[in-house]
Amino acid sequence: MTDKGPVMLEDDSPDLNELLRDNPAGISSYLTENFGENDPGRARAALYVVFVAQNVQMLARDAGLRRDALYKTFGGRIDPQLSRVLKLLAAMNVVPRVAPAPGGSEAIAARLTEAFGREDPAEAILGLSEVVKSQNVSALALKLGVMRTTVYKTFGGTVDPQLKRVLNLFGALQVRLAVEPATPPKIRPNRPKRGRPPKVQAP
Numbered sequence: 446m447t448d449k450g451p452v453m454l455e456d457d458s459p460d461l462n463e464l465l466r467d468n469p470a471g472i473s474s475y476l477t478e479n480f481g482e483n484d485p486g487r488a489r490a491a492l493y494v495v496f497v498a499q500n501v502q503m504l505a506r507d508a509g510l511r512r513d514a515l516y517k518t519f520g521g522r523i524d525p526q527l528s529r530v531l532k533l534l535a536a537m538n539v540v541p542r543v544a545p546a547p548g549g550s551e552a553i554a555a556r557l558t559e560a561f562g563r564e565d566p567a568e569a570i571l572g573l574s575e576v577v578k579s580q581n582v583s584a585l586a587l588k589l590g591v592m593r594t595t596v597y598k599t600f601g602g603t604v605d606p607q608l609k610r611v612l613n614l615f616g617a618l619q620v621r622l623a624v625e626p627a628t629p630p631k632i633r634p635n636r637p638k639r640g641r642p643p644k645v646q647a648p
Contacts, residue, residue: 549619
């Protein structure tokens with residue numbers, strides 16, 4: 446992807462797709478702004494916006510997912526699992542970071558940033574589990590409005606949690622998800638702007 450520089454984008458911008466396409470800095474700015482309140486609906490909508498701005502066939506290849514699976518996961522109608530969100534971000538040459546919200550713990554944010562920055566999504570799931578188990582789980586469950594057993598089941602390290610549950614947890618922990626361009630960016634073949642990849646003619 447070519448870095449076109451940081452931009453602040455509005456959803457009704459006529460140039461939104463062009464500014465987000467193959468632009469890690471633009472994608473990072475847009476997603477960070479829309480992830481900042483830990484609002485699952487807003488986060489899903491933002492992921493859909495950046496997803497459809499890309500060449501989906503090539504994006505699916507880079508994410509290691511089927512094209513139809515990408516549309517199903519990020520079409521805005523279902524709550525995507527964390528592992529697929531992380532694969533999508535990696536395919537767009539951006540990396541997740543976790544920052545403390547006002548009153549939040551820098552140590553928790555740093556541990557989650559380390560876990561979310563690994564290439565294997567399983568590391569992020571284990572990082573979430575470690576952080577949750579280091580808390581007063583009864584008090585955390587009360588903040589989340591769920592049973593204590595649900596917290597252990599969702600964040601026990603073996604379940605791939607849905608984005609809504611992760612963002613709700615972030616709200617309870619007083620941290621928030623941010624996105625940055627990958628440094629250095631992963632080198633990939635150039636993508637056609639839209640549509641299917643060009644066919645290679647047989648000799």
